[in-house]
Amino acid sequence: xxxxxKLKDAMSDLSGxxxxxxxxxxxxxxxxxxxxxxxxxxxxxxxxxxxEGEALATRLAxxxxxxxxxxxxxxxxxxxxxxxxxxxxWTGRLDxxxxxxxxxxxxxxxxxxxxxxxxxxxxxxxGAFIGVKLAAPLMAETGGGSIxxxxxxxxxxxxxxxxxxxxKWAIRGLTRTAAMEFAEDGIRVNAICPGLIVTDLNxxxxxxxxMIGMTPMSxxxxxxxxxxxxxxxxxxxxxFITGEDFxxxxxxxxxxxxxxxxxETGIL
Ligand SMILES: NC(=O)c1ccc[n+]([C@@H]2O[C@H](COP(=O)([O-])OP(=O)(O)OC[C@H]3O[C@@H](n4cnc5c(N)ncnc54)[C@H](O)[C@@H]3O)[C@@H](O)[C@H]2O)c1
Numbered sequence: 648x649x650x651x652x653k654l655k656d657a658m659s660d661l662s663g664x665x666x667x668x669x670x671x672x673x674x675x676x677x678x679x680x681x682x683x684x685x686x687x688x689x690x691x692x693x694x695x696x697x698x699e700g701e702a703l704a705t706r707l708a709x710x711x712x713x714x715x716x717x718x719x720x721x722x723x724x725x726x727x728x729x730x731x732x733x734x735x736x737w738t739g740r741l742d743x744x745x746x747x748x749x750x751x752x753x754x755x756x757x758x759x760x761x762x763x764x765x766x767x768x769x770x771x772x773x774g775a776f777i778g779v780k781l782a783a784p785l786m787a788e789t790g791g792g793s794i795x796x797x798x799x800x801x802x803x804x805x806x807x808x809x810x811x812x813x814x815k816w817a818i819r820g821l822t823r824t825a826a827m828e829f830a831e832d833g834i835r836v837n838a839i840c841p842g843l844i845v846t847d848l849n850x851x852x853x854x855x856x857x858m859i860g861m862t863p864m865s866x867x868x869x870x871x872x873x874x875x876x877x878x879x880x881x882x883x884x885x886x887f888i889t890g891e892d893f894x895x896x897x898x899x900x901x902x903x904x905x906x907x908x909x910x911e912t913g914i915l
Contacts, residue, residue: 668683744795
């Protein structure tokens with residue numbers, strides 16, 4: 648017989664847990680950090696954007712949340728070590744890591760330089776790799792935890808951003824590999840693959856209208872909707888889930904191309 652009150656708590660109560668969220672000064676990461684803190688976790692907000700990160704931490708602390716901000720460039724191993732040392736001194740444990748930091752450079756393969764390629768892959772893929780590599784031992788010390796890597800629904804097809812797309816496919820491979828390596832340490836590793844969420848990453852991009860037009864649900868997603876999935880995967884409600892991709896894109900990956908054909912030919 649299930650204890651439903653306990654199940655409800657498992658989904659919403661992160662009391663006593665500590666989380667680190669990268670790229671959390673603004674956009675989806677900021678909403679994810681706020682939701683985890685609202686659920687009771689101590690949250691280290693990390694980003695290269697100092698003013699925005701400090702402003703968020705100040706607001707959340709004033710609302711009674713247990714948060715701190717640290718400037719962290721996810722490509723810096725030394726930066727990660729500093730962040731993990733801060734957490735060790737602060738709460739002594741790490742239960743949740745959200746590798747959310749990401750950048751994009753919308754150029755074709757023809758136009759993209761090798762250095763431009765490296766920069767995107769370095770932040771999006773190598774940054775997450777360093778995070779997983781250095782955070783896992785700290786998580787393992789207290790029995791494990793949950794790592795959530797933010798990929799993209801572009802990691803299910805070819806796309807028009809070569810380095811971004813390759814880096815987001817890399818996140819899916821890293822996620823599965825890490826899930827295998829750390830399962831016995833009690834660490835679960837999953838990926839979230841959002842579709843269009845309007846943020847500073849894409850606010851002025853010409854692809855917004857056409858993307859919404861092709862999305863079966865005819866809208867962009869909200870950062871809140873991704874944050875709820877982060878909370879689920881971070882919490883004990885997902886205790887038997889590891890090594891998985893979770894697409895959240897209003898049905899785009901499910902078959903938007905075929906749906907357009909069906910619409911244009913009168914089948915739908
Ligand atoms: N917006 C979308 O439609 C969409 C879709 C799929 C996936 N995503 C992914 O979601 C994540 C969040 O993106 P967003 O939409 O909130 O965009 P955003 O640009 O608002 O947020 C990205 C954050 O990452 C930070 N960042 C960039 N480089 C960093 C570095 N080297 N170290 C630390 N932080 C760094 C930025 O300062 C920013 O705060 C990204 O990984 C992005 O690829 C976004």
